[in-house]
Structures are given as C-alpha cells and as structure tokens.
Amino acid sequence: MEHMNDPxxxxxxxxxxxxTGLLSGTLAGLLGVGGGIVIVPVLFMVFPFFGVDEAVQMKLAVGTSLxxxxxxxxxxxxxxxxxxxxDEALLRGIWPSMAVGVLLGTVLAIFVRGPVHSAIFAVVALAVAVNMGFTAVDHKIRDSFPTGxxxxxxxxxIGAVSAMMGIGGGTVGVPILSMFGTPIRAAVATASVFGIIISIPATIGMIYGGWGDPRVPPFSLGYVNMIGFALIVPASLIATPWGVHLAHSIPPLLLKRAFAVFLGITSVRMIWSVIG
Structure with missing residues (x-):
C-alpha cells in the first residue's frame, strides 16, 4: 500500500x-467487446503493485472492468x-436468459478461486481468438439465429461467461452471432447492447459480493476499485467513437483478424500468469 503515497x-x-482506457474504448466501438478483454488482464498485472492480496486480484480486475x-x-x-x-428483435428475445446467465456468472466470479478464474479467462479468450482468426468473414453454421x-x-x-470474465458480451457474443448468420458489423452493433445487459447487474453483484472483504485495497466498493474506474472511464468514452468509425470503415475480414490478434495476446498473457 505504500506505493499509493508516492506521487x-x-x-x-x-x-x-x-x-488503457483509450485502447479499451477504441476496442469497445470497433469490436463490441466493451473493453473488458483489455482491461481485465491489465488490471490483473497492475493490482499487485498496490499490494493487493493475490486471492482477490482477479476478482478486483473483473469487478472494476465490469x-x-x-x-x-x-x-x-x-x-x-x-x-x-x-438486430433489435433478437435483443428483445434473448435478454431475459442472458440476465439469468449474468447472475450465475457473477456468483461464480465471486466464489471461484483466483488461479481457476484466470485459467477460465485465458481458455475462453484463446478459443474465441482461434475461431475469429481462422474462419472466413462469412463463416457460419446456419443462416439464422436459433429460436426457442x-x-x-x-x-x-453469453451472459454467464461474460460476467465471470468481466467482459462486455461482444467477446463471446460476436463470434456466436457470426456463426449463426449475422453479418459481422450487425453482430458488433448488437453485441454492444449485450454489454449493457451484462455490466450493470454484474457490477452490482461484484460490489455486493466483495462488500466488507478486508483484502480489497483502499478506494474500493466491494470488488470494484474506484481508482481504476475513475481513470479508465473518461479515456474510454473519448475513444469509443473512434472504434465505431473504424468498424464501419474497414474491411470485415480485417475486423475479424484484428479481433483474433487482441484476444490471442490476452489469452497468452493470462496463461503465462497461471503457469508462473
């Protein structure tokens, strides 16, 4: 904690x-990922400098990211x-089950041990990176999203995995929508709303779940660190329109490949931290 006294x-x-906020904001607009795929591993690496207990580092990274x-x-x-x-019709039909998944994912994020939590993040990120990196832009398993x-x-x-990983829903939602016939730009746009459905209840859950935990650092509400929140959010809001502009300007295949590169880097970093 003494680091916090050093100007x-x-x-x-x-x-x-x-x-971090500038990069995450750009990615939020570009890929519909809400920036969490960048924020979580960065905070996971930064929090040790605060002397944060290893047992809550991942929880704080996820809660703050959300x-x-x-x-x-x-x-x-x-x-x-x-x-x-x-795709507003899809959003109206899917949000109730996504909200239930968010509840489950938030409970898991609160109670799962740190190394297991990190490993889950890494594996899911790597799987999505492989899918987006090695499939064609029009790759799909059927022409429409399933019903019922x-x-x-x-x-x-989507809700459970995203809440547990501290991501906005696009990281998992974009490839799933794409596989079921949604054009990549429409998938990114639709997944941006997933971020709202996921982040609000999950953040409340992480605050409640970490309330009173003596291991969290100063300036935290439960498992949400307000220092990270206050510094990242303004920069993210500035950069998000940049990403939206790029999403509607660059070739779709390049968009998928960029998504894969960012996720691949993230997963490798997290796997390395677990092994270490």
Missing amino acids: AWLAGLAAAMAL ATIIPTSLQSARKHRMKGAM IARQGLGGF
Whole structure:
C-alpha cells in the first residue's frame, strides 16, 4: 500500500490507466467487446503493485472492468443504433436468459478461486481468438439465429461467461452471432447492447459480493476499485467513437483478424500468469 503515497508512482499509474482506457474504448466501438478483454488482464498485472492480496486480484480486475463497461457500452450502443445495424428483435428475445446467465456468472466470479478464474479467462479468450482468426468473414453454421430453448441457452451462456470474465458480451457474443448468420458489423452493433445487459447487474453483484472483504485495497466498493474506474472511464468514452468509425470503415475480414490478434495476446498473457 505504500506505493499509493508516492506521487511519481501515482502519476505513472494514471498515465497507464489513461492509455488503457483509450485502447479499451477504441476496442469497445470497433469490436463490441466493451473493453473488458483489455482491461481485465491489465488490471490483473497492475493490482499487485498496490499490494493487493493475490486471492482477490482477479476478482478486483473483473469487478472494476465490469464497472467501466457500463458507460462505454451505453455510448457504443447509442452510436451503433444510430447507424441502424442492430438486430433489435433478437435483443428483445434473448435478454431475459442472458440476465439469468449474468447472475450465475457473477456468483461464480465471486466464489471461484483466483488461479481457476484466470485459467477460465485465458481458455475462453484463446478459443474465441482461434475461431475469429481462422474462419472466413462469412463463416457460419446456419443462416439464422436459433429460436426457442436454443436461443435462451445461448443467451444464458453469453451472459454467464461474460460476467465471470468481466467482459462486455461482444467477446463471446460476436463470434456466436457470426456463426449463426449475422453479418459481422450487425453482430458488433448488437453485441454492444449485450454489454449493457451484462455490466450493470454484474457490477452490482461484484460490489455486493466483495462488500466488507478486508483484502480489497483502499478506494474500493466491494470488488470494484474506484481508482481504476475513475481513470479508465473518461479515456474510454473519448475513444469509443473512434472504434465505431473504424468498424464501419474497414474491411470485415480485417475486423475479424484484428479481433483474433487482441484476444490471442490476452489469452497468452493470462496463461503465462497461471503457469508462473
């Protein structure tokens, strides 16, 4: 905790968090991922410098990431909706099961041990990276998103995995939507709303689940660290429109490959931390 009394160190941390926010905001608009796929591993590496107990580092990274996703997803979804690319009928049909999945994923994020939590993050990120990196932009297993129980099951899966990983829903939602015939730009736009459905209840859950935990650092509400939140959010909001513009400007195949590269880097980092 003594690091927090060093003005030079705090200035360096502020700069690092601002850069993280710019990158995560750009990715939120570009890929519909809410930035969490970048924020979680960065915070996971930064929190040890605060002297945070290893047992709660991943929980704090996930909780803080979920909190930062709220304003970024709101802005990203609004801008994508203005461009008319969202599948609003799908959103109306899938959000109840996704909300149930978020509840389950939040409970797991609170109670699963740190190394197991990190390993789950790494494996899911790597699986999505492989899918997005080695399939064609029009790769799909059917022409339309399933209905009925299958739709609700997919919604629950997206919600649970995303809440547990501290991501906005696009990391899992975009490839799933793409595989079921949704054009990549429409998938990104629709997944931006997933971030809202996931981040708000999951953040509340992480605050409640970590309330009173003596291992969390100062300036935290449960498992949400307010220092990270305050530094990342403004930069993310500035950069999100940049990503939205890119998403509607660059070739779709390049969009998928960029998604895969970012996820691959993230998963390798997390696997290395677990092995270490």
